[in-house]
Amino acid sequence: xxxxxxxxxxxxxxxxxxxxxxxxxxxxxxxxxxxxxxxxxxxxxxxxxxxxxxxxxxxxxxxxxxxxxxxxxxxxxxxxxxxxxxxxxxxxxxxxxxxxxxxxxxxxxxxxxxxxxxxxxxxxxxxxxxxxxxxxxxxxxxxxxxxxxxxxxxxxxxxxxxxxxxxxxxxxxxxxxxxxxxxxxxxxxxxxxxxxxxxxxxxxxxxxxxxxxxxxxxxxxxxxxxxxxxxxxxxxxxxxxxxxxxxxxxxx
Amino acid sequence: xxxxxxxxxxxxxxxxxxxxxxxxxxxxxxxxxxxxxxxxxxxxxxxxxxxxxxxxxxxxxxxxxxxxxxxxxxxxxxxxxxxxxxxxxxxxxxxxxxxxxxxxxxxxxxxxxxxxxxxxxxxxxxxxxxxxxxxxxxxxxxxxxxxxxxxxxxxxxxxxxxxxxxxxxxxxxxxxxxxxxxxxxxxxxxxxxxxxxxxxxxxxxxxxxxxxxxxxxxxxxxxxxxxxxxxxxxxxxxxxxxxxxxxxxxxx
DNA sequence: CGCAGGATTGATATCAATCAATAACGGTGG
DNA sequence: CCACCGTTATTGATTGATATCAATCCTGCG
Numbered sequence: 001x002x003x004x005x006x007x008x009x010x011x012x013x014x015x016x017x018x019x020x021x022x023x024x025x026x027x028x029x030x031x032x033x034x035x036x037x038x039x040x041x042x043x044x045x046x047x048x049x050x051x052x053x054x055x056x057x058x059x060x061x062x063x064x065x066x067x068x069x070x071x072x073x074x075x076x077x078x079x080x081x082x083x084x085x086x087x088x089x090x091x092x093x094x095x096x097x098x099x100x101x102x103x104x105x106x107x108x109x110x111x112x113x114x115x116x117x118x119x120x121x122x123x124x125x126x127x128x129x130x131x132x133x134x135x136x137x138x139x140x141x142x143x144x145x146x147x148x149x150x151x152x153x154x155x156x157x158x159x160x161x162x163x164x165x166x167x168x169x170x171x172x173x174x175x176x177x178x179x180x181x182x183x184x185x186x187x188x189x190x191x192x193x194x195x196x197x198x199x200x201x202x203x204x205x206x207x208x209x210x211x212x213x214x215x216x217x218x219x220x221x222x223x224x225x226x227x228x229x230x231x232x233x234x235x236x237x238x239x240x241x242x243x244x245x246x247x248x249x250x251x252x
Numbered sequence: 253x254x255x256x257x258x259x260x261x262x263x264x265x266x267x268x269x270x271x272x273x274x275x276x277x278x279x280x281x282x283x284x285x286x287x288x289x290x291x292x293x294x295x296x297x298x299x300x301x302x303x304x305x306x307x308x309x310x311x312x313x314x315x316x317x318x319x320x321x322x323x324x325x326x327x328x329x330x331x332x333x334x335x336x337x338x339x340x341x342x343x344x345x346x347x348x349x350x351x352x353x354x355x356x357x358x359x360x361x362x363x364x365x366x367x368x369x370x371x372x373x374x375x376x377x378x379x380x381x382x383x384x385x386x387x388x389x390x391x392x393x394x395x396x397x398x399x400x401x402x403x404x405x406x407x408x409x410x411x412x413x414x415x416x417x418x419x420x421x422x423x424x425x426x427x428x429x430x431x432x433x434x435x436x437x438x439x440x441x442x443x444x445x446x447x448x449x450x451x452x453x454x455x456x457x458x459x460x461x462x463x464x465x466x467x468x469x470x471x472x473x474x475x476x477x478x479x480x481x482x483x484x485x486x487x488x489x490x491x492x493x494x495x496x497x498x499x500x501x502x503x504x
Numbered sequence: 505c506g507c508a509g510g511a512t513t514g515a516t517a518t519c520a521a522t523c524a525a526t527a528a529c530g531g532t533g534g
Numbered sequence: 535c536c537a538c539c540g541t542t543a544t545t546g547a548t549t550g551a552t553a554t555c556a557a558t559c560c561t562g563c564g
Contacts, residue, residue, distance in 0.1 A: 075406045078492045083409040085402050100388075100395045102497070106402055128388045132380040135387050136352075139380075142394035143352045149401040150337050150358055154327045156409045157335040157453030161520070192542065201409030203521050208544060210520095224529095225542080240330045245354070413552075444510065455553050460512060476561095477510080 012044050013117075019067055020091050020251055025178040027248040036131045037252065043118045047071075047110040049190070054095060054108040061121050064094040065252060069114030070181070070189040073106045074198065084199040086148055087111075087172065090179045091251040093141045099124050111191055137250035144249065151241070156201040159239065161210045164200045167239035169220055173229045174244045185229040192225055214238075264296050265369075271319055272343050272503055277430040279500040288383045289504065295370045299323075299362040301442070306347060306360040313373050316346040317504060321366030322433070322441040325358045326450070336451040338400055339363075339424065342431045343503040345393045351376050363443055379504075389502035396501065403493070408453040411491065413462045416452045419491035421472055425481045426496045437481040444477055466490075 013019055015037040020026055029037065045064070047053050054060055056075065071088040085106060088094060098104040099121040128135040155167050169187075176182040181189065197207035211227075214220045219235050221228040229235065236243055265271055267289040272278055281289065297316070299305050306312055308327065323340040337358060340346060350356040351373040380387040407419050421439075428434040433441065449459035466472045471487050473480040481487065488495055 073402075075402055077406070077410055081410040083406040085405055096391075097395050097399060100392050101399070102499070105399050125384075125388065128384040128391075132377075132384065132387065135384065135391070136377065136380045139348075139387070139391045139394055140352050142391055142398060143349050146394060146398050146401060147349060147353070147357050149398060149405060150325075150327055153337055153401060153405050153408060154329070154335040156405060157450075158329055158333040194542080198409075204542095205522075205544090206520050212544080222543085247354070446510085457512085457554075458552055461552095464512080474511085 013067065014038065015041060018117075020065075023091065023179050025246075025248055026091055026251050030133075033131060033134055036127070036134060040119050040123055040127060041117055042120055045116045045118050047114045047116070049110055049112050049114075052107060052109050053114075053116075054098070054104050054106075056105060056107045057103055059103045060095050060098045062095060063099045063119040063121055063124065064116040065119075066090050066092045066094060067115040067117055070111040070191075071108055071114055072111060072195065072199075073108050075106050082198045083201065084195060086145065086152065087175070087199075089175055089181065091249075093138070093252065095121075096138070096142060111189055111195070134252055137252055140250050141252070152199075155239075161200070161202055161206060162213055163239050164202070165196070165207070165210045165214055166219065166235045167241050168196065168199055169214070169227055169229060170232055170235040170239060170241065170243070172227075173232060178244070182229075185232075186223075187227050187229070190225040193222070265319065266290065267293060270369075272317075275343065275431050277498075277500055278343050278503050282385075285383060285386055288379070288386060292371050292375055292379060293369055294372055297368045297370050299366045299368070301362055301364050301366075303362050304359060305362060305366075305368075306350070306356050306358075308357060308359045309355055311355045312347055312350045314347060315351045315371040315373055315376060316368040317371075318342050318344045318346060319367040319369055322363040322443075323360055323366055324363060324447065324451075325360050327358050334450045335453065336447060338397065338404065339427070339451075341427055341433065343501075345390070345504065347373075348390070348394060363441055363447070386504055389504055392502050393504070404451075407491075413452070413454055413458060414465055415491050416454070417448070417459070417462045417466055418471065418487045419493050420448065420451055421466070421479055421481060422484055422487040422491060422493065422495070424479075425484060430496070434481075437484075438475075439479050439481070442477045445474070 015034050021028070044067070047069075053071065066088055068090055073085040073088060074082055075085060076082045088108065094108060094116070095104065127138070151171075155164050159167060172187055173182055173185070176187045176189070181187065193207050193211065194204055196211070197204045200207060202210065211220070211222050215222060219231045219238070221230060267286050273280070296319070299321075305323065318340055320342055325337040325340060326334055327337060328334045340360065346360060346368070347356065379390070403423075407416050411419060424439055425434055425437070428439045428441070433439065445459050445463065446456055448463070449456045452459060454462065463472070463474050467474060471483045471490070473482060
């Protein structure tokens, strides 16, 4: 519950040595783009596992790119029921809504310790004026988020419990792999079955029983706050899902 | 199932007389923006009620803005189960994903007869280069779609059947009102309870029973392929939903 | 008149939620 | 070291919500 504050560390990672560059899935920036990003970036910011980074209804003056760590976006109903909307991984943009609209309509919490690259919301206009190619990338990222939400909605609305779980785990393992967060099939993030339940729109107990079924079928193994994927192909088949594209994607 | 083709009617509505201008909720375009849109626009296109405008997995060379009529975006599972993702109303942008990515990941169908303003996907890059303010608006619209999907996901994942129905109907009535599609509380669109069911993630039968409950409580009245809102405030309260913002929004 | 699509209803089946325990584990204070 | 927690995972029993099945009833239309 501790409210994280930006640390005063500035440009610990210069943009031309951005730690995200090592991921093949992320497209390279041109020299002029990197130059713009260097001006755009105002600092870095660290969040502890479990801390809340963005609170629904507030208006954050910042826009972030995740440099490392895992988090998730969620919304809650007045009585506390929670729905996890999506997970946030390295290379993802966080807080765009808040920069465009009056306020954020969802909250964000860190699953692991996280490191962010910080931008001022005001300079977003400048980005659009001065560097159209990056503006295009921002829009691309927004469209990608929409695409993921579409699939989640299909999942929660029309897939059965076991199909949903199969979809979620193969979705997460594919996203994880693309940013080096999958080792021997294990998704390198500490998340609980409560998180899974609130993503799938199921109760905790039923989520547990569903994961056990997948385990009994030999498709996964749940182990200490994480999940080991045993048979990704079968998981995808159970879910009736095509998988993520393997093409490079932008980041800012 | 008939595949609609663009009609050869060009600029029936010049951009400076855009029929969308009459809606207060839509922000005015500057002279230079209107000038750009005139060049950007390549024609108009009409779709019949029930026709499929975009097919999942294909790659449409066009980007559309809805001038009139209602439609919906949806995805299906291999065995045919369908999830409606969102509804499409005048002023909405359609096909952005297809312009940015390789292919569309959802389908679009017309609920009523519809009229679209047509743009070439290639000129989107030009839009970003030449008119940053419109590029910003495109991104704004993408973020707005994301916001709606977030709320739908919360609904399908965590709201009960009656809460979901209450949310959907107040959501639709508010969107309808903003573009003159609400008359005496009636949502002016021909949709069936099957559409409602596939939006809520419920079966058709249960949807019918749920709507009947709302009707018994005096909150709505279902009547010939549409819905009359009797008490919007109570609907919103049942759903635990804040409602849509009333601020002007962009369109392109 | 008969037919098709949509709406409605009752009976039954199934899935998932809830309730209630227990187990396994790490951390903490004595 | 051990007793005591709190968190997470697990399991069985029961309840409740929603799906499915099967009719029937409209209403517009050829």
